[in-house]
Amino acid sequence: MAIGAVAGAAIGGIVGAMQDAKENKQQERIAQDRAYQQEIAKMREMEARSRAAREQELAIAEGMRITERELEDAMSRAQEAEGRLKELRNEVEGAMSRQKNLSDAAERKEKAEAEIRLLEEQLRQLKEEQEKYDYE
Secondary structure, eight states: OHHHHHHHHHHHHHHHHHHHHHHHHHHHHHHHHHHHHHHHHHHHHHHHHHHHHHHHHHHHHHHHHOOHHHHHHHHHHHHHHHHHHHHHHHHHHHHHHHHHHHHHHHHHHHHHHHHHHHHHHHHHHHHHHHHHHHHO
16 A cells, blocks of 8 residues: 555656646746747837838938929919819809709799699689579
8 A cells, every 4th residue: 555655646746747847838938929929029119110210211301302492383283273172162062052942943833833723723613613603
């Protein structure tokens, strides 16, 4: 029995040690993955900063090459385009307003004609009744 107990304890110790080693390896792998991801994030951030700095430098260089005349021409063209846009919007708005007014007028005409027909029919019936009354 003593040998069995010693053997069981030894085997249990070995199994426990193996599980501990496996967990340690897993924790180490997780830590390495986390460190790798952090390093990648740092590199991407540095690339983004570098790209932003290059873009700013290019914008400044481009701005230095622009003459006052070019800037004035561009501003003038922008104002002309905005003026034309305003004209077109007003034209579209006017057309839509005219279309609505036409539809409203047609609807009013139909209502009036329907009422005219109704009143004409009533008058016709009244005249017929009057003629019958006068005839008797």
